[in-house]
Amino acid sequence: MVLKHVKSLLVAAFGLFLLTISMPSFASDAPGHEAGAHEAGAPKAINPSEVIMEHITDGHEFHFFTLGDFHATIPLPVILYSPERGLSVFMSSAFHHGHEAHNGYKLEHGHIVAVKEDGTPDEAVHVYDFSMTRNVVQMILALVILVVLMTKVAGKYKAQGGKQAPSGFQNMVEPVILFVRDEVGKTNLGKKYEKYMPYLLTVFFFILINNLFGLIPGSANVTGNIALTGVLALISFVVIIFSTNKHFWGHIFWFPGVPVPVKLLMLPVELMGIFTKPFALMIRLFANMVAGHVIILSFIILIFIFGAMNSALGFGSSPIFIALAVFIYLIEVLVAFIQAYIFTNLTAVFISQAFEHGDHHDEHGHH
Amino acid sequence: MELLQPGLGLLVWNFVAFIVVFFILKAFAWKPILKSLQERETGIADAIASADKAKAEMAQLKNENEVLLQQAREERARMIKEAKEQADKMVSEAKEKARSEYDRIVADAQLAITQQKNAALTDVKNQVGSLVIEVAEKVLRKELADKSAQEVYIKKLAEEVKLN
Numbered sequence: 288m289v290l291k292h293v294k295s296l297l298v299a300a301f302g303l304f305l306l307t308i309s310m311p312s313f314a315s316d317a318p319g320h321e322a323g324a325h326e327a328g329a330p331k332a333i334n335p336s337e338v339i340m341e342h343i344t345d346g347h348e349f350h351f352f353t354l355g356d357f358h359a360t361i362p363l364p365v366i367l368y369s370p371e372r373g374l375s376v377f378m379s380s381a382f383h384h385g386h387e388a389h390n391g392y393k394l395e396h397g398h399i400v401a402v403k404e405d406g407t408p409d410e411a412v413h414v415y416d417f418s419m420t421r422n423v424v425q426m427i428l429a430l431v432i433l434v435v436l437m438t439k440v441a442g443k444y445k446a447q448g449g450k451q452a453p454s455g456f457q458n459m460v461e462p463v464i465l466f467v468r469d470e471v472g473k474t475n476l477g478k479k480y481e482k483y484m485p486y487l488l489t490v491f492f493f494i495l496i497n498n499l500f501g502l503i504p505g506s507a508n509v510t511g512n513i514a515l516t517g518v519l520a521l522i523s524f525v526v527i528i529f530s531t532n533k534h535f536w537g538h539i540f541w542f543p544g545v546p547v548p549v550k551l552l553m554l555p556v557e558l559m560g561i562f563t564k565p566f567a568l569m570i571r572l573f574a575n576m577v578a579g580h581v582i583i584l585s586f587i588i589l590i591f592i593f594g595a596m597n598s599a600l601g602f603g604s605s606p607i608f609i610a611l612a613v614f615i616y617l618i619e620v621l622v623a624f625i626q627a628y629i630f631t632n633l634t635a636v637f638i639s640q641a642f643e644h645g646d647h648h649d650e651h652g653h654h
Numbered sequence: 655m656e657l658l659q660p661g662l663g664l665l666v667w668n669f670v671a672f673i674v675v676f677f678i679l680k681a682f683a684w685k686p687i688l689k690s691l692q693e694r695e696t697g698i699a700d701a702i703a704s705a706d707k708a709k710a711e712m713a714q715l716k717n718e719n720e721v722l723l724q725q726a727r728e729e730r731a732r733m734i735k736e737a738k739e740q741a742d743k744m745v746s747e748a749k750e751k752a753r754s755e756y757d758r759i760v761a762d763a764q765l766a767i768t769q770q771k772n773a774a775l776t777d778v779k780n781q782v783g784s785l786v787i788e789v790a791e792k793v794l795r796k797e798l799a800d801k802s803a804q805e806v807y808i809k810k811l812a813e814e815v816k817l818n
Binding site: 340343344345366415416417418419423426427430434437441444445447448450461464465468481488492493512514515517518521577 | 659663
């Protein structure tokens, strides 16, 4: 019991610590953007939506905080292709945080646009931005860690065989793998679960590790990006479509057991249903992760809004908002697991819907 | 809204990264892990099954042992009973035999005694007879030296015989 309390206390303290060290970035973020417009020492206005957006959207650099003219950032590679100008690769530091153009490209509010010699946007040039943005870099980093950890665990299984009790990290991962296999795979997919296990496990751990990495203060909000959830949903969609059988399509194009006019009415509804499933997967994960980040950031920003009114009010209210932020933070850790589970589980449910009735008929055929 | 505009770079990199990670993990992580877990589960199931089997075998063995023990007990009781009977029979037979032998010996002895007695008696009778005859001869020779004495004696003898 005592140990449990100590653990919760440690978690809370650690969360508080992480939040407080990331606070300076909020303190100076908003002015950082408008440093060009304001003179140094001018009253700083906080634009909450701008700060929040900067934190939850993608970027061409890891931006931790700005102190005066010093920008604590990690520059990332920019890879651009345009049919008119060809390929160009350079580091994002060449933009000097949006202040300068480089190679005929300029960073405008997080987007790279082609510019003419005089600095005005060149509408004639189409730019395809394949940059290693902070989401890409963080995702790859997380995936490298995931691959290293999982292959290490797998190596342990190979070395020990299945007969020995798991230990260490293996012991931590095993219940999760078993959970995905038994509660997601076997429950939804029945006998065919083995075929889908690699995909379900990969999706689960992909989302989980990116959710958890996204919770580290200062890191990118990878799973709260619609491009990433879109790709995952697209891959799930492909897997679902490849699992379909004749019965599934028969159900969609000629709904059984209803009069012909209703059949015609059901056709567009059912067709739309094919696409709403992955769409729901995409939106659900994206919205959940964004919402959590927005709430935490909002609580932190409230401190600075109050602080801007009166510094005593800011300091006085900070414990309340920190406590609220910590509370949401802990919930977000839970949500990181829940959303990974929900995405994987729903994918499994949709896959099973794609082939389940065919199986049923097959079984009847065999009997 | 910017939040809902998917970035092309992230789309492409994410797709590539996911596919690569999927194939790496499928080959080097999920396959051996799931295989080991499956092995362990079947191993545990086998172990439980074999333990149950061993338990059942033990129970059966115990039952068999008990039956055997019971049989052995019965066998022993039977053997003891038989041996007792045998012994009793032997004793009684021996007794019987002894008795009959004794009877026979006694009978033989009696017979022999009777015979010997008879023989002895006969012998005595014979000797007495011959003695009597001898004495009688001697007496007669002496007494019957004269004719009258012979007649008197004969007469006397005759009378005596009649008395017998």
